[in-house]
Structure formats: structure tokens, C-alpha cells
Amino acid sequence: MTWFHRIVGWLLPRRFRYRHGRDLVELYEDMYPTSGRLGRVRFGVRVVGETLITCILARLDRVRGWSRGGNHNATERSGAAKHSSVLGGGTAILSLWQDVHFGFRTLRKRPLFTAVAVVTLGLGIGGATAIFSVVEGMFFPPLPYERPRELVTVLESFPQWRTNTLLASEWDRVCLDFPDYERWRAGQSFFQDVAAFGSTSMTLSGLGEPELIQIGTASSSLLHVLGVRPSLGRGFMPDESGRNAVRVAIISHTFWQERLGEDPDVLGKAITLDGQAFQIVGVLPRSFRIRRLGCGADPADPGTPPVWIPVGIVANSLRTDYHLYDGIGRLKAGVTLDQALTQTESLIRGDRDSSQRGASLMSEDDRREFAIGPYRTPLLLLMGASLILLVLACGNVATLLLAEIAVRHREMMTRAALGAKPFRLVRQLLTESVLLGIVGSAAAILLAVAGTRALTDVAPPFPWLQQVRVNGMVLIFASAAGVLSGLVFGLAPSIGLRRLGTAISTIRAEHKWQRRLQSSVVSMEIALTVMLLVSGGLLARSLVGLFSVDPGFRHENLAEVRVLxxxxxxxxxxxxxxxxxxxxxxxxxxxxxxxxxxxxxxxxxxxxxxxxxxxxxxxxxxxxxxxxxxxxxxxxxxxxxxxxxxxxxxxxxxxxxxxxxxxxxxxxxxxxxxxxxxxxxxxxxxxxxxxxxxxxxxxxxxxxxxxxxxxxxxxxxxxxxxxxxxxxxxxxxxxxxxxxxxxxxxxxxPILRLTPVSSLMTETTAHERFRTVILLTFASIAVVLGAAGVFGVTARSVARRTKEIGIRMALGAKSAEVTRNLLGRSIRACILGIAFGLVGAFTASKLLSPFLFEVSHWDPPTYSAVVLLTVGVCWLASYVPARRIAGVNPVDVLRAE
Amino acid sequence: MSTPPDVQTVIEASLPLNSMDFLVLAVLTDGERHGYGIVKDITARTDGRVKVRPGNLYRVIDRLMDRGFVEVKARRAPESSSEPRQHYGITSLGHKVAAAHVALFSDVVAASGKLRHASRLA
Structure with a gap:
């Protein structure tokens, strides 16, 4: 259990460890289960968890002053205990404040480092959050219903369609006709309530220019099934829909707001649809949305018609074989989908043959799959890319901090010599990392908000795009990742410091592993950058190819006019x-x-x-x-x-x-x-x-x-x-x-459409453009972050070797030689990164193949361009700091030392 | 023998003990124990209702040592094992505090019994 000794030793307060550390470990040894691998694993997990808790509590005990004193003089002890609890807490806060104050000062004193770190964190966290929010908001909008898992969509299936090439995809998503719905509604016993809804379009007049709008048709039970209350007025009454339907309407919140100016007295007023007056009886809540699955519904349809009318108004809508409606029902507690399916199927089938008619029930998961299914791969690609960005940002912060600590070696030594305890120094470094994380996260929030807005502007016309907001949880997660990476790497160099206690002479500013770690982080960054650049480049080339396709006719100066x-x-x-x-x-x-x-x-x-x-x-x-x-x-x-x-x-x-x-x-x-x-x-x-x-x-x-x-x-x-x-x-x-x-x-x-045909053509590429824009944005950010990483490595090596270089130059080394020498390490890291990146890009681009048009995923021009670009950026990012040192006067360097 | 006033104050200031502190003191009243012995004893006496986390046990012991209720005894091998283990024992102050705690709670129990009786009559 030596590892355990170490953890305990490192985490417990010194006094507690000294008194009980060994006993604690021995107690765990006594309790160690002798048989059963599972039991041992569980025990190990328990030990780690409990130890962490003990460490926190033991430290708290100390802060609260419980473990102070220890003498037997009661009056003094109880008084002292009270005092020390106040004083202990007070001093802790005071010294924390000092750390924060000092931290801000040191950050201000190093504007370049601070700026690069904050920008890195901001770009990484903000960018990742923005893209994640948009993707998440587009594909996983929250459902505005009560307990959506109980809601089951009910459709018909036409088994004979299965063999038909054109209809096969629709065979189990045929809408209900009204008689089928009525039979199901009357006979079913497994649902609390059921409803039918459909959509149509009608001309809205009397509110500006006549206009064709989407109209939802609903049975009176729809809102009840969904568990939605109108924000104004009421839903349809049972005697208002179906065979005796009357002309009443419920309007969406957006329609009420945008077309009726949020008129508080809107109830009872009329709107004109297809030349007939419909009395408004209710306004839906803002979040109301219901997605259709049947009748070849478009997964991208937001399901937010501006106006709802009862079923039965539109001609023929109640006749047999007019398959117009999605059925929806709320299952009773404890009823399984299979039970409901069997009953629904027999009700809908009636006296027809099972090869002709069946039912198909779709759960919440099926509905979701229906909407997301076609976009799964691009979705995963985008989320993957945003994760890469976050990793890049964290990696950069790590390299920057490592470099910084090497630079501040002298300061740390001086402070230790003047009597600063190692723990205090470590805490100072940690405070600075956390401060950096907080400032970076603040920048990230700004960027996430702006980025989300910008992305929704370039996004294809997607449902509920307007509702996309920065996702708070994602932002918190991303910021936590940023701060944590700062903490971990802020802590890493201090491990050595702590172990050595006050033996200042042996403090080493730089461990070999730190340097290696930094180089590997930079290599990884470059590899990821290369992957993103190749993916973005391939998509861009494919988009260019797409635009140069001949549609077969001359699309310039051509317009479509569509009149209803x-x-x-x-x-x-x-x-x-x-x-x-x-x-x-x-x-x-x-x-x-x-x-x-x-x-x-x-x-x-x-x-x-x-x-x-x-x-x-x-x-x-x-x-x-x-x-x-x-x-x-x-x-x-x-x-x-x-x-x-x-x-x-x-x-x-x-x-x-x-x-x-x-x-x-x-x-x-x-x-x-x-x-x-x-x-x-x-x-x-x-x-x-x-x-x-x-x-x-x-x-x-x-x-x-x-x-x-x-x-x-x-x-x-x-x-x-x-x-x-x-x-x-x-x-x-x-x-x-x-x-x-x-x-x-x-x-x-109403003029339904008046548009140049060339924009119709461009619109069909909306998804491709969006993908490309996003990946290219990612790639550009990655290039900046990668460059910052390379810059960090070189700057660190320059800082470490200033003295040596001064001596070399004083002894006659040419500045070109010195530069070359300094560049060595960063160039090695770059080459390694590019090599790994190419391998990764080759693998990743295979995933992209389905989205590539007339470009092979192994497209030599794209790969060569990316390699050239990356080499150029790496060279520039390392040349600038290297050149700066090579240009200084050796005498100045030596004098400064 | 009269109790010095300062010890009385210590006892009063420490009452009531929190349940974990009391359990540890109660176990040690029967004699010296090492950590695992305390854990086993507490588990046995409470029919397994109280689970002792080792880290917490040593926090309790640390606290009791600070107050002078528990002291470190010799390091020796317990009957169950050949490995020597740190043993802990109760101090005389610890004894008094535990007794005072028991007395206090007996009073509380008696008082609440009377109260219950009274309310039933009413």
C-alpha cells in the first residue's frame, strides 16, 4: 500500500499525519478484505473516497481550531478554542486575500503572459461553448411538456409499402385518418387520454399583405394530453372539433406578439383565414412546440404553426383514407409500449387484414431519433471538434504556466530564502492559476455569447434556432476544465518544491519531465490543429467544387415568382x-x-x-x-x-x-x-x-x-x-x-416566393456551408492556439538559456547560429506534431467522406497546403522569440546576470 | 476526594459529547484498544448500525487526545495479529466525562419518561 501512504501523506495536514497517518494506513490494512476481487476493488474505491473526505475534514478541523491547544487547562482551553476558531478563520481569509491581491499584481506585471493566457482560455472555452450551445440547442431542444416519456406518438403502418422503393421509408409512418383515430380513441384503455393533430396551410388576410401560413389542426384533447395550459384563454372544447367543428382559433405566442402586438384583449377577436373569420379563444405559451412524425414530416420542421384550428374545419379532413393526423397519447402508469401497441393495432386495423394495416407507436426516444438521425455524424464531428478546441486551450494554459514557473524560479528561490514556507509558495502559484482561470472564463463568457449569436446567424434555417442560447451547463463545464487545467499544471511544478521543504539549495527550477511534458503538449496541439485544418480544408474544397457544378441551366438573372x-x-x-x-x-x-x-x-x-x-x-x-x-x-x-x-x-x-x-x-x-x-x-x-x-x-x-x-x-x-x-x-x-x-x-x-434562382441553389448548400464555416472557424482558432503553444515553448527555452546565450555570443557565436540552436526544440515538437496530425487527419477524414463532394478524403493539395501552413506558422511562432534574444547585446545579458 | 473546579469546568464544557466521541470513550472504558479493535467493538455494540469510517475514527481520536480524554498507549501486537499496532486508552478525565455524559442522558431519559407519562394521563 505504498501508493496509499503517499496519498495520505501528501493530502493530510502535517500534524494529523504525524499523529495518525501510520495508524490510519494500518487500520485500512486490517480492514482489507481477504477474498473477492470485486470486494477489493470496491474497498479501494472506498478508501480513496474516504481519504479525500478525511483530508478535507481534517483541514477544516484545523482551521476551526479544534485540534489546537491540547492542554488540560479547561478555562484556558475553551476560551482559546473560541478565540482560535475566530482568529484561525480570520487569518486564513486574510492571507487568502493577500494571495489574491498579490496574484493580480503579478499578472498585471506580466501583460504578455496574462494576455496570451486569457485569450487562449477565452477562445478555447468560449469557442467550444458557443459551438456546443448551438449544436445542442439545434438538436436537443428541451421539450416543453410534462413528463414527455409518457407521450407516445401513434401512426399507422402499411406493410405492403415495404417492398416499394419510394415508399419503403414511410411504411410505418403513415398518418391516421379521422375514422381510424375515432375508433382508437373510443376503444383504447391504456392511455390516460389521446389526441390527434395535423397541419395544413391557409391564406391569412386582414393583417398586412395576404400571406400563406402554416396552420395546425388539433382535436380538443391535444393540450390536455400534452399537459400544456394556454397562457391566455382556453383550449378547444370537445364540441368545437370533429364533426361539428366551429371556427375558433388558438394562436401561438409569437403570432400574438409579432402580428397582434400582444393585444391583451385579443380573446374573442377574429382573424381571417381563407376568407373566413375565426374567433381567437386562446394564446399558447411561448415554448409550445409539437413535432410531427407522420405524413412524410420534415425532421427540420419546428412544429410551431402560428395558428391552430380544430380538426374538421378543412374540407374532406374527416373522411376515410385522408391520412392527415398524428395520434398522440399519454400512457397510463405501468402500461408498456408493447401492451399499448397490441391494443392500438387491433383497434386501428379493424376488420382489415394484418398485411394491409398495422399501427406503429413511437416513444420519446424514437421521436428524438427521428429528428437527430440524419444529422448524427455531422453532429458528432462538430462536438468532437469543440472538444478538441477545449483540449487545445487547456494544453496551452498548461504550457504557459510551466514556462512561467521556470521563468519565476529566481523569484521563488528568493522568497523561500526570505522564509516563505513551501506551502505558502504553492498556494500563491495556485491562487494565480485560479485567478487566470477566472479572468479567462470571464473572457470566455463574452466570447460564448457573441459566438453563439454569430453562429446562429450563419446557421442554415433550422427550427427553433431563435431559441438557441448559451448553454450555462456547458459554459460551467468548459470553465471548470480551464481552471482545473490551470490548477493541475500550476500544482505540478510545486510538487517538487514541497517535497524538498525548506532546502532551497535543491529547488530545481526545471525538471526534465516538465520540459518533456511541455513539448508533448505542443506536439499534441499541432497534431490536433493539423487534423482540424485538413478537415476544414477538405470541406472547403468540396464546397468550392459544389458551387462550380453546372446545374444544367443558366441560373444567373433568373427569378422564381410564386403566387398563390x-x-x-x-x-x-x-x-x-x-x-x-x-x-x-x-x-x-x-x-x-x-x-x-x-x-x-x-x-x-x-x-x-x-x-x-x-x-x-x-x-x-x-x-x-x-x-x-x-x-x-x-x-x-x-x-x-x-x-x-x-x-x-x-x-x-x-x-x-x-x-x-x-x-x-x-x-x-x-x-x-x-x-x-x-x-x-x-x-x-x-x-x-x-x-x-x-x-x-x-x-x-x-x-x-x-x-x-x-x-x-x-x-x-x-x-x-x-x-x-x-x-x-x-x-x-x-x-x-x-x-x-x-x-x-x-x-x-399572396406572393409565396420571390427570389433569384441562384439563391435557391445556394440555400440547398446551407448545411454544407455551415459545417465548413464551423470547422474552418475551429481550425483558425486552433492555429492561433497552436502558435501560442509554440511561442510558449520557445520563449521558455529562451528565458532558461539567456545566460548561456549571452556567454556564447560574447565568445563569438553568430546570432543566426544561436537562433537556429534555440529553434531546435520547438521545430522538433512541430515536426512530431505534424506527423501525428497527418496520421490523425487521414483517419478522421475517412469519417468526413460522406460529406465530401468530388474530393477524395486523401486529397494531396489539401494535405500539402495544411503542412505548409502549419510549418510556416510554427516557424514564425518560434522565430519571433528566438530572434529577439539573438538580437540583444551579449554584454547587457551578462551584466544583467 | 473533591474534584478540582477546573476539571469540573472541562467536563461541563464538553457535555453533551457527540455520539461518535461517546462511543469511542465507551469502548475504551473496557480497556485499551487499537484502531481496528475500536471499529469492531463499536460495530458489535451497535449491532452494525453505526459504521465507522477509519478517517473519521482518527479525527475523533485526535480530538479526544487534544482534550485529554484519550491517551496513546504502547505499540504492541494484538491477539488477532502478529503485527504491532498503536493502542489507545482512556484517561481518568475521559472516564469522568463519559460518566457525566451517561448521567446527563439518564436524567434526560428519566425526565422524558415522566413527561410522556404525564401527557398520557392528561
Whole structure:
């Protein structure tokens, strides 16, 4: 138990150790269990824990003066005890204050050291906290419900979809239709209460320009199931939703605040949705949020519709086979998910076959997985990077402190010679480390706040991004890590000091292991820096590659105008078409607009559809899936899509006999008619045979890194999802006129989107840009920290060898030689770091492979650039302090000694 | 023999003893013990209800030594082991304090018994 002797010896107060240290160890020996490995391990843990507690308590005893005195004179003793407890505490505080005061003075006296340490800590802790807060806030927002683990999302499953390539991912996430929900609600006995909710969109008018907004639809029980109370008013009543639904609305807190000016008398007032008045009966709490899982829900949807209305208002929403709702229920205590599943499944299935219909229940963990799943790897990468940053910062503080202590060797010796006890010196060093940690943490808090704000600005449009705040726990953790690393390394050199007691002559300013430790810390820093730089560099190169991809059409000076001609206003489709036509003409008349056309699915706009087709004479192909796009006259001209063969659509294709002909994309032609000219061939789509009149160039539909997909274009003349406008100038300049043109035709039509197509393209790369920006930010901070580390090593070695260098130069050494000599150690550390960093980067970048576009994870230019950059930075960071000493006059150096 | 007044003051100032201090003194009343002996005795007398942490035991002993209730005896091998161990014994002052503590608590117990009896009658 020699290790134990040491710990006890080192931690216990001297007097206590002297009196009982040996006995304590012997007692533990007596109690040592003779059998059972587990028992021994447990005993060991217990011993360590108890010893630590004893050490603290024994020290406290001493401070409280309990263990003072020890004489038998009662009056004196009790009086003395009272006195010493006051006095002992007082002196301790007084000398602590002295330490703090002196600590501040020494830090102020060394502004460079202090500044570098504070900046290092600030950057490391603040940066790590900011990134961690953003990532955490984006992916793990706290759920605003009571006991969310009891909440179970209930959906239907369609087992027959499992074999369908396009639907397979959705097979167990089909929404409930209302009759299924009602059957489940009536028959279930395992839930305290159940609810259904869905979403739709409606045009909001009467509050500024008409606007299409997301609307939540909810059964009256929803708020009760979630355990949420409206912050104003009430929820829906049971007789307000379902078959006898009435027009009432509950609004979100944000909507109330931003659109209604926080009107305290909002209850009872009306808002207009799709031209009809809805009476406001409640305002939701600010934190309200409910995520959908069914109906192909987007994991990134924040689940915060501005307005909620009861289910049953929207036409058809209660009919069989209109699968619109997520079910949610709160389990009764003690009911397992499996029990609930069996019952729910039989209720939802009804008299249908088990191969046709089932239920799927999702717990809180499933919901979370649904939201985070697609982002797991980037998430881990980012968190890993922020951890690296924190390690770098701690490492730097360590090297700085080690260097500092070497420099202050003389001061320590003098103070010890003047009678300072070793413990006092150690405490002084510790106080300084802690002070540094506190100041650094303060800087970190500022940086974390600013950094979090900056990051949420560059982040992709992510749900609940606005709610992201600096995470207090993370900040505390990171600061603790910083302060602790200061403490540990502030303490390390003092171990030697303490053991030697007052034997000043043997105090060694520098142990070999300290120097080695410092070099290894710097090597590690450089290795991590290289890893971050390579990762950031690869992502950046891949992003550049992504931007240089040809989308297939000319995206400059091209704008999308999307106008909503809602069906509730235009019951007659012909009237709708004619208004659309007028809008189109009005836009075409705007000066600066060259051509206008329209399509059901503009590339990168997120709309368009997939459908199955049959190819005449190619029955072996079965029913392949292709992208279908309806287009208005002139579409290919506006997009500047090249015709590869055949002819483009003529007016007759659109007006006289729409949906009779089709133009296919090059990829579709190659895939279904390899080596043939498809012009004249026929495609069966939606029960009709269409004749191919031509082949047109490919475009990318969703993302710049997506493959070309087989696509067919069908000529129409009716209203389409969006209008596409080719302009002579930057389209942004024409936006006011375009808006004007739309409202001159139909003042009630909300403009859903008015945006340059190039920004649509850029938006699809939002996640890539965010990743790259973050990693590059990390890498830059890492470079700064690494440079500071190298600087620290060289500066230390310079300080240690000032005298020697003075003598050498006095004896005629050239300053270049001296510099080279001084650089030796830091350069060795750098080379070692770079070597390890390259190995690490090679491994880490394999993880990045899925996010790299047309760049290999072993990309020689990136690696070479990183190595060059790192060598340059290392050289500069070590050359500056080395050069400074080499430039001084040897006589001055020697005289100073 | 009359007790010197200062000893009386010490005793009064020390009462009531905290339970751990009293247990250690009580064990030592039966004779000298080494650390492990004290631990075992306390465990046995309290049917294992009181668990003694070694570090805490020595803090208690340290405190009792400071007050002059416990003193260091010879270092010798206990019956259970061949290794010599530090033994501790109770001083006469310690005896008096422990007795005073017992007396005080008997009074308290008696008083509370009377109180309980009275309240039952009422």
C-alpha cells in the first residue's frame, strides 16, 4: 500500500499525519478484505473516497481550531478554542486575500503572459461553448411538456409499402385518418387520454399583405394530453372539433406578439383565414412546440404553426383514407409500449387484414431519433471538434504556466530564502492559476455569447434556432476544465518544491519531465490543429467544387415568382387560369423582364413530383419512376435548356392539345432508349399515351450534388406552381416592379416566393456551408492556439538559456547560429506534431467522406497546403522569440546576470 | 476526594459529547484498544448500525487526545495479529466525562419518561 501512504501523506495536514497517518494506513490494512476481487476493488474505491473526505475534514478541523491547544487547562482551553476558531478563520481569509491581491499584481506585471493566457482560455472555452450551445440547442431542444416519456406518438403502418422503393421509408409512418383515430380513441384503455393533430396551410388576410401560413389542426384533447395550459384563454372544447367543428382559433405566442402586438384583449377577436373569420379563444405559451412524425414530416420542421384550428374545419379532413393526423397519447402508469401497441393495432386495423394495416407507436426516444438521425455524424464531428478546441486551450494554459514557473524560479528561490514556507509558495502559484482561470472564463463568457449569436446567424434555417442560447451547463463545464487545467499544471511544478521543504539549495527550477511534458503538449496541439485544418480544408474544397457544378441551366438573372391562387377564391378552374395568365402577362410587361414561363417544379424550389410511367415497346422495364414537370410555353427558352434532338414544344402543344406530347431529359432518353432516338416513341402516363417530340438537356432538381434524374416535361397552359422570369439585370432590382405587377392584377393574391434562382441553389448548400464555416472557424482558432503553444515553448527555452546565450555570443557565436540552436526544440515538437496530425487527419477524414463532394478524403493539395501552413506558422511562432534574444547585446545579458 | 473546579469546568464544557466521541470513550472504558479493535467493538455494540469510517475514527481520536480524554498507549501486537499496532486508552478525565455524559442522558431519559407519562394521563 505504498501508493496509499503517499496519498495520505501528501493530502493530510502535517500534524494529523504525524499523529495518525501510520495508524490510519494500518487500520485500512486490517480492514482489507481477504477474498473477492470485486470486494477489493470496491474497498479501494472506498478508501480513496474516504481519504479525500478525511483530508478535507481534517483541514477544516484545523482551521476551526479544534485540534489546537491540547492542554488540560479547561478555562484556558475553551476560551482559546473560541478565540482560535475566530482568529484561525480570520487569518486564513486574510492571507487568502493577500494571495489574491498579490496574484493580480503579478499578472498585471506580466501583460504578455496574462494576455496570451486569457485569450487562449477565452477562445478555447468560449469557442467550444458557443459551438456546443448551438449544436445542442439545434438538436436537443428541451421539450416543453410534462413528463414527455409518457407521450407516445401513434401512426399507422402499411406493410405492403415495404417492398416499394419510394415508399419503403414511410411504411410505418403513415398518418391516421379521422375514422381510424375515432375508433382508437373510443376503444383504447391504456392511455390516460389521446389526441390527434395535423397541419395544413391557409391564406391569412386582414393583417398586412395576404400571406400563406402554416396552420395546425388539433382535436380538443391535444393540450390536455400534452399537459400544456394556454397562457391566455382556453383550449378547444370537445364540441368545437370533429364533426361539428366551429371556427375558433388558438394562436401561438409569437403570432400574438409579432402580428397582434400582444393585444391583451385579443380573446374573442377574429382573424381571417381563407376568407373566413375565426374567433381567437386562446394564446399558447411561448415554448409550445409539437413535432410531427407522420405524413412524410420534415425532421427540420419546428412544429410551431402560428395558428391552430380544430380538426374538421378543412374540407374532406374527416373522411376515410385522408391520412392527415398524428395520434398522440399519454400512457397510463405501468402500461408498456408493447401492451399499448397490441391494443392500438387491433383497434386501428379493424376488420382489415394484418398485411394491409398495422399501427406503429413511437416513444420519446424514437421521436428524438427521428429528428437527430440524419444529422448524427455531422453532429458528432462538430462536438468532437469543440472538444478538441477545449483540449487545445487547456494544453496551452498548461504550457504557459510551466514556462512561467521556470521563468519565476529566481523569484521563488528568493522568497523561500526570505522564509516563505513551501506551502505558502504553492498556494500563491495556485491562487494565480485560479485567478487566470477566472479572468479567462470571464473572457470566455463574452466570447460564448457573441459566438453563439454569430453562429446562429450563419446557421442554415433550422427550427427553433431563435431559441438557441448559451448553454450555462456547458459554459460551467468548459470553465471548470480551464481552471482545473490551470490548477493541475500550476500544482505540478510545486510538487517538487514541497517535497524538498525548506532546502532551497535543491529547488530545481526545471525538471526534465516538465520540459518533456511541455513539448508533448505542443506536439499534441499541432497534431490536433493539423487534423482540424485538413478537415476544414477538405470541406472547403468540396464546397468550392459544389458551387462550380453546372446545374444544367443558366441560373444567373433568373427569378422564381410564386403566387398563390387559392382554391377557395377560385372555385372555377378557368377563372383561376385566366387570372394566372393575366399575372404572367403583367410580369412580362415589366421593363427589364426578358421572358416569362412557368412550371410545376422549378429546379431547387422543392416542388415537383415523381410518377410511374410505361414505355411503349419496353415492357421489360416495368413501370419505372420518373420526375414529371408541367411546363408553360417558352419554358426551355427561359431556362436556356439546350435541345439535344427533336423539336421543342410549339403553342399548339400547350393550347390545342395539352398533355398529348412530352419532351424527355437526356438521362431519361439514355436510360430507356439506349442507343436510340426516342423522338416519336410513346410514354404512358396517368392513363394516357404521350408522344416524345424531343430530348432536352439534363438539370439537377434538388441539390447540386444530386445525380441527373430521368425527367419528362408535359406541356400545359393552365396555372402552374411557379413562374420563372429571365431578366436583363440582377433580378433583385426588379422585385418591387414584379410585386406591383402581381397586385395590379389580383391584390388578394399572396406572393409565396420571390427570389433569384441562384439563391435557391445556394440555400440547398446551407448545411454544407455551415459545417465548413464551423470547422474552418475551429481550425483558425486552433492555429492561433497552436502558435501560442509554440511561442510558449520557445520563449521558455529562451528565458532558461539567456545566460548561456549571452556567454556564447560574447565568445563569438553568430546570432543566426544561436537562433537556429534555440529553434531546435520547438521545430522538433512541430515536426512530431505534424506527423501525428497527418496520421490523425487521414483517419478522421475517412469519417468526413460522406460529406465530401468530388474530393477524395486523401486529397494531396489539401494535405500539402495544411503542412505548409502549419510549418510556416510554427516557424514564425518560434522565430519571433528566438530572434529577439539573438538580437540583444551579449554584454547587457551578462551584466544583467 | 473533591474534584478540582477546573476539571469540573472541562467536563461541563464538553457535555453533551457527540455520539461518535461517546462511543469511542465507551469502548475504551473496557480497556485499551487499537484502531481496528475500536471499529469492531463499536460495530458489535451497535449491532452494525453505526459504521465507522477509519478517517473519521482518527479525527475523533485526535480530538479526544487534544482534550485529554484519550491517551496513546504502547505499540504492541494484538491477539488477532502478529503485527504491532498503536493502542489507545482512556484517561481518568475521559472516564469522568463519559460518566457525566451517561448521567446527563439518564436524567434526560428519566425526565422524558415522566413527561410522556404525564401527557398520557392528561
Amino acid at each position: 391562387l387559392s382554391q377557395y377564391r377560385f372555385v372555377d378552374p378557368d377563372a383561376r387560369s385566366s387570372v394566372f395568365q393575366e399575372i404572367r402577362d403583367a410580369i412580362a410587361a415589366v421593363p427589364g423582364v426578358l421572358r416569362v414561363s412557368g412550371t410545376s417544379g422549378l429546379p431547387f424550389s422543392g416542388s415537383g413530383w415523381l410518377s410511374t410511367v410505361r414505355i411503349e415497346g419496353k415492357e421489360t422495364l416495368g413501370e419505372p419512376w420518373v420526375h414529371g414537370r408541367e411546363v408553360l410555353p417558352g419554358f426551355f427558352d427561359v431556362m436556356e435548356l439546350p435541345m439535344v434532338s427533336g423539336r421543342t414544344f410549339v403553342d399548339a402543344d400547350h393550347w390545342v392539345e395539352p398533355r398529348a406530347n412530352v419532351i424527355v431529359s437526356e438521362t431519361m432518353a439514355q436510360r430507356f432508349w439506349p442507343g436510340e432516338d426516342p423522338v416519336g416513341a410513346r410514354v404512358r402516363y396517368s392513363g394516357q399515351w404521350l408522344t416524345v417530340t424531343g430530348v432536352v438537356g439534363d438539370v439537377r432538381h434538388e441539390r447540386l450534388d444530386s445525380e441527373f434524374q430521368p425527367t419528362m416535361y408535359i406541356p400545359v397552359s393552365t396555372a402552374t406552381a411557379s413562374l420563372v422570369v429571365r431578366t436583363a439585370v440582377e433580378p433583385q432590382h426588379l422585385f418591387p416592379q414584379l410585386r406591383q405587377a402581381v397586385s395590379s392584377v389580383d391584390p388578394g393574391a
